[in-house]
Amino acid sequence: MAIAAIEILDLEKSYLVGFWRKRPKLALRPLRLTIEEGEVFGFLGPNGAGKTTTLKLLMGLVFPTAGTARILGMDMDDPRVKAQIGFLPEQPYFYDHLTARELLNYYGQLSGIPSKERSARVEQMLARVGLSDSAGIQLRKFSKGMLQRVGLAQAILHDPKLVFLDEPMSGLDPMGRREVRDLIQQLRQEGKTVFFSTHILSDAESLCDRVAVIHQGELRGVGKVAELTSGTQGKVEIVFYANAQQVPTALTALGAESRFGGGNMVNSVLPEAQQDAALDVLRREHMKLISLTPVRRSLEEYYIQQLRPAENEEIRNQESHKQENQKNELREEASRKGVGV
Amino acid sequence: MNSNVTGARIGYIAFNTFREAVRDRVLYNLIAFALLLSGAAILVGEISIDIERLVVVNLGLTAVSLFGVVIAIFIGIGLVSKEIDKRTLYTVLSRPVRRWEFVVGKFFGLTGTLVVNTFFMALGVFLALVYVAHKFEPMDVWVLAALYFIVLQFFIVCALALFFSSFSTPLMSAIFTFALFVIGNLSEDLRGFARVTSGLGGAVATAIAYMVPNFSALNVISQVAHGDPVPGRLILYNTAYALLYSAMAISGAVLIFQRRNLK
Ligand SMILES: Nc1ncnc2c1ncn2[C@@H]1O[C@H](COP(=O)(O)OP(=O)(O)OP(=O)(O)O)[C@@H](O)[C@H]1O
Numbered sequence: 297m298a299i300a301a302i303e304i305l306d307l308e309k310s311y312l313v314g315f316w317r318k319r320p321k322l323a324l325r326p327l328r329l330t331i332e333e334g335e336v337f338g339f340l341g342p343n344g345a346g347k348t349t350t351l352k353l354l355m356g357l358v359f360p361t362a363g364t365a366r367i368l369g370m371d372m373d374d375p376r377v378k379a380q381i382g383f384l385p386e387q388p389y390f391y392d393h394l395t396a397r398e399l400l401n402y403y404g405q406l407s408g409i410p411s412k413e414r415s416a417r418v419e420q421m422l423a424r425v426g427l428s429d430s431a432g433i434q435l436r437k438f439s440k441g442m443l444q445r446v447g448l449a450q451a452i453l454h455d456p457k458l459v460f461l462d463e464p465m466s467g468l469d470p471m472g473r474r475e476v477r478d479l480i481q482q483l484r485q486e487g488k489t490v491f492f493s494t495h496i497l498s499d500a501e502s503l504c505d506r507v508a509v510i511h512q513g514e515l516r517g518v519g520k521v522a523e524l525t526s527g528t529q530g531k532v533e534i535v536f537y538a539n540a541q542q543v544p545t546a547l548t549a550l551g552a553e554s555r556f557g558g559g560n561m562v563n564s565v566l567p568e569a570q571q572d573a574a575l576d577v578l579r580r581e582h583m584k585l586i587s588l589t590p591v592r593r594s595l596e597e598y599y600i601q602q603l604r605p606a607e608n609e610e611i612r613n614q615e616s617h618k619q620e621n622q623k624n625e626l627r628e629e630a631s632r633k634g635v636g637v
Numbered sequence: 638m639n640s641n642v643t644g645a646r647i648g649y650i651a652f653n654t655f656r657e658a659v660r661d662r663v664l665y666n667l668i669a670f671a672l673l674l675s676g677a678a679i680l681v682g683e684i685s686i687d688i689e690r691l692v693v694v695n696l697g698l699t700a701v702s703l704f705g706v707v708i709a710i711f712i713g714i715g716l717v718s719k720e721i722d723k724r725t726l727y728t729v730l731s732r733p734v735r736r737w738e739f740v741v742g743k744f745f746g747l748t749g750t751l752v753v754n755t756f757f758m759a760l761g762v763f764l765a766l767v768y769v770a771h772k773f774e775p776m777d778v779w780v781l782a783a784l785y786f787i788v789l790q791f792f793i794v795c796a797l798a799l800f801f802s803s804f805s806t807p808l809m810s811a812i813f814t815f816a817l818f819v820i821g822n823l824s825e826d827l828r829g830f831a832r833v834t835s836g837l838g839g840a841v842a843t844a845i846a847y848m849v850p851n852f853s854a855l856n857v858i859s860q861v862a863h864g865d866p867v868p869g870r871l872i873l874y875n876t877a878y879a880l881l882y883s884a885m886a887i888s889g890a891v892l893i894f895q896r897r898n899l900k
């Protein structure tokens with residue numbers, strides 16, 4: 297049986313905040329999530345949801361309050377893990393006294409790439425992220441997007457099996473975004489596992505095998521993108537040419553919501569059950585059918601749906617927490633009020 | 638992942654630290670040092686008879702020590718904390734680098750920078766000596782011992798700066814380290830005071846006297862300025878002392894840094 301690439305086992309993080317660092321602030325509620333080998337996995341959630349926190353926990357940059365994780369079948373603290381993973385931090389910042397080439401060479405040394413292969417590998421990476429021409433310039437003179445490219449190069453420099461990217465598209469121009477998408481596709485083809493956080497849902501939709509939605513430190517949903525977006529919603533969209541600037545009343549009677557496109561073209565959305573009846577109407581009225589497609593849910597709709605029950609669920613959670621530990625919860629609530637409003 | 642590789646990683650980190658210091662123009666302090674020393678040498682050569690050597694050695698070595706200590710403190714306090722603040726550490730620690738390797742590598746990078754810096758300053762001191770005395774004397778060899786002790790002081794100061802910066806702000810770390818440097822230079826007096834004081838005060842004084850770094854023992858500047866030899870036993874003792882003291886401070890820094898949540 298193949299081992300999972302990442303197995304997050306109830307990883308939890310609360311920060312102590314306030315002047316005396318006494319008040320706990322829950323950044324990540326116990327998170328349980330498994331990412332299979334070879335998957336491209338999108339980690340979605342609004343600002344402050346806990347995406348970066350999760351990645352920092354997995355990288356060992358901050359320590360969990362509770363829980364653990366297994367990476368490539370090893371304990372997350374196992375030093376051997378680090379040789380096989382790559383990490384692009386959020387808004388990466390590097391030693392700005394170095395040139396891009398020197399920086400990658402240094403990271404290559406730290407990753408244990410043998411000196412024979414190192415410089416060729418560095419040049420290859422520089423080319424891959426489109427920095428060959430600026431490789432000899434000190435990083436203090438780099439733009440934000442160029443730094444992001446350096447960040448991507450260093451994340452895949454040592455040919456890791458598993459790559460963690462925290463908002464890989466941020467700060468990039470449209471071409472740059474496209475290049476990153478291509479890069480992630482290439483990584484997938486090479487059989488790598490990619491775990492990345494993003495705010496750009498269209499990117500997640502086109503790239504990911506699966507996504508998870510996290511909100512206020514809590515996992516709201518996980519699923520295959522294909523399944524999440526293929527849910528037909530029980531509706532179909534019919535596009536046809538009407539004979540005049542008027543939608544047949546028979547169609548409206550079937551529950552269709554229609555609007556005119558260009559000229560006499562009509563766009564109607566109606567329940568799937570009425571599909572045949574609607575086609576009959578069009579045939580009877582001699583109207584030309586252009587297309588009939590099931591209405592698919594976009595990832596964006598799924599995402600928003602996952603966030604929406606937030607309020608209700610939050611109240612439910614608060615109730616149960618109160619029963620468990622009233623005192624603790626009061627503190628937390630106070631912190632939420634302090635920060636949230 | 639054997640010790641060999643650990644050593645290599647520490648070396649890479651140290652070299653990068655050295656390179657950063659050089660590119661940040663830390664070695665430019667040598668210009669100020671050279672100006673100061675040549676000015677002094679010329680002045681002394683003009684006015685005094687017989688005490689030129691005394692003045693040049695005293696002044697030269699004191700300047701070597703102070704310049705170095707200032708560099709050690711100012712770079713030392715930022716050695717690790719700056720990397721946390723700037724988040725340059727993220728992409729280092731996500732590689733097969735242990736946190737202690739990072740700290741030790743940074744330490745050797747800074748001490749290495751100071752050794753190179755001191756080497757050039759030492760050259761300057763000897764040039765000034767030749768300028769005022771027109772020849773080398775056998776007793777000048779002890780100047781080398783004094784320089785060696787100064788370097789040992791730098792090791793301790795770097796380690797202390799690193800230690801304090803692992804849990805306090807840069808400003809406080811600088812103040813603590815400098816305070817310990819000053820008190821450490823008075824530690825011989827402090828030990829004397831402890832010996833003649835009884836009761837609680839004496840106990841406290843003894844504890845402090847033995848806890849602060851013994852910079853007095855590492856300061857033989859006026860001794861060698863007068864041409865007195867430095868006993869081999871002291872060289873041995875000071876070496877062991879400085880290494881042990883730095884190792885302890887570094888271990889403390891590592892222990893704190895190991896469990897620290899990075900910002
Ligand atoms: N060092 C810290 N001390 C206190 N709270 C923190 C700390 N770091 C993060 N948090 C809190 O943890 C929560 C999650 O933050 P995190 O950075 O993981 O969000 P994110 O999902 O990455 O958001 P974004 O999309 O804006 O990057 C936030 O509420 C944040 O305020």
Ligand SMILES: [Mg+2]
Binds near residue numbers: 347462
């Ligand atoms: Mg983030």
